[in-house]
Amino acid sequence: MFKNKLAVLFTCLSVFSFSAQSASFDTVTLGSKGGIQDGNLTAFLIKSEQDSNFIMLDAGSVVNGLIVSEQKGAFNNIALPDNSPYTKVGYLLNDKIKGYLISHAHLDHVSGLIISSPDDSKKPIYGLEGTNKDLMKNYFNWSAWPNFGNKGDGFKLNKYNYVDLVPTMWSAVSNTTMTVMALPLSHSGGESTAFILKDQKGDVFAYFGDTGPDDVEKSSALKTVWSTLAPFVKEGKLKGIIIEVSFTNETPDKSLFGHLTPNWLLKELTVLESMNDKGSLKDLNVVISHIKYSLKNSEDPKVIIKKQLADANKLGANFIFPEQGDSLQF
Numbered sequence: 001m002f003k004n005k006l007a008v009l010f011t012c013l014s015v016f017s018f019s020a021q022s023a024s025f026d027t028v029t030l031g032s033k034g035g036i037q038d039g040n041l042t043a044f045l046i047k048s049e050q051d052s053n054f055i056m057l058d059a060g061s062v063v064n065g066l067i068v069s070e071q072k073g074a075f076n077n078i079a080l081p082d083n084s085p086y087t088k089v090g091y092l093l094n095d096k097i098k099g100y101l102i103s104h105a106h107l108d109h110v111s112g113l114i115i116s117s118p119d120d121s122k123k124p125i126y127g128l129e130g131t132n133k134d135l136m137k138n139y140f141n142w143s144a145w146p147n148f149g150n151k152g153d154g155f156k157l158n159k160y161n162y163v164d165l166v167p168t169m170w171s172a173v174s175n176t177t178m179t180v181m182a183l184p185l186s187h188s189g190g191e192s193t194a195f196i197l198k199d200q201k202g203d204v205f206a207y208f209g210d211t212g213p214d215d216v217e218k219s220s221a222l223k224t225v226w227s228t229l230a231p232f233v234k235e236g237k238l239k240g241i242i243i244e245v246s247f248t249n250e251t252p253d254k255s256l257f258g259h260l261t262p263n264w265l266l267k268e269l270t271v272l273e274s275m276n277d278k279g280s281l282k283d284l285n286v287v288i289s290h291i292k293y294s295l296k297n298s299e300d301p302k303v304i305i306k307k308q309l310a311d312a313n314k315l316g317a318n319f320i321f322p323e324q325g326d327s328l329q330f
């Protein structure tokens with residue numbers, strides 16, 4: 001009897017591990033909001049299923065994001081080594097997070113990185129050259145904050161080494177099994193970045209920093225990203241994307257300031273769909289980030305955005321709205 005029960009248990013376990021194996025990327029939402037709530041600003045952890053090390057996608061909220069995620073059980077499968085001098089959160093920050101991919105230097109995307117830097121470990125910051133320059137010029141400059149970088153003004157504490165990513169080129173992400181490609185985005189005339197991460201099987205996941213629609217930005221930046229992703233869609237290798245929808249459809253184009261609405265996101269995704277067969281984005285996982293938080297006593301923008309995306313979702317995409325601390329597999 002006991003033996004039979006054991007056999008059932010093992011069968012269940014193997015089914016579970018099979019489904020886990022079919023995933024390629026793990027993410028944890030450290031911060032989900034597009035302002036104004038300190039402690040819950042844009043930041044995601046991502047890792048390949050092929051190794052156990054994370055990289056952070058933007059860093060609006062770092063330590064608070066880790067605390068909330070730890071409390072929600074997002075790191076239950078990571079054991080704190082007996083000899084670690086750190087708390088679990090300290091161990092994750094120092095030993096398991098191997099670098100930052102920063103889309104642009106707006107505060108809601110980097111404040112957690114700056115504030116946690118004194119207790120962080122040595123690691124790279126990856127970004128387009130302009131983003132890295134903004135970080136050294138505006139924050140790690142001995143005026144706003146000590147210079148924890150390896151470049152910039154004054155004495156260099158050399159904790160973070162800036163890695164300038166060259167658009168369209170694949171670069172290694174140190175201490176992980178992933179490579180990354182950076183592509184510029186247009187964000188109200190300023191530069192932001194889309195990062196495409198690739199694992200050793202050739203599966204990819206795309207993360208978009210803040211971006212306006214091409215038509216409003218008078219840009220072809222998003223079209224270039226869609227063209228880069230289209231062959232992966234065709235081969236079934238695009239496992240998911242994280243992209244922003246900051247505002248509801250009621251927001252006029254002139255008030256978008258480099259952001260998307262549900263209608264604009266669907267219009268942009270239709271550009272990607274049109275590069276392959278109709279229906280090619282069916283069931284694509286699209287994680288919605290950066291919804292603007294409101295202190296007005298009116299309907300939650302997230303509820304409205306959810307409904308507006310669902311009502312016009314002719315693509316059949318799978319829209320996902322994670323809360324801080326949620327872990328997702330792709």
Ligand SMILES: [Zn+2]
Pocket residue numbers: 104106187210
């Ligand atoms: Zn921004």
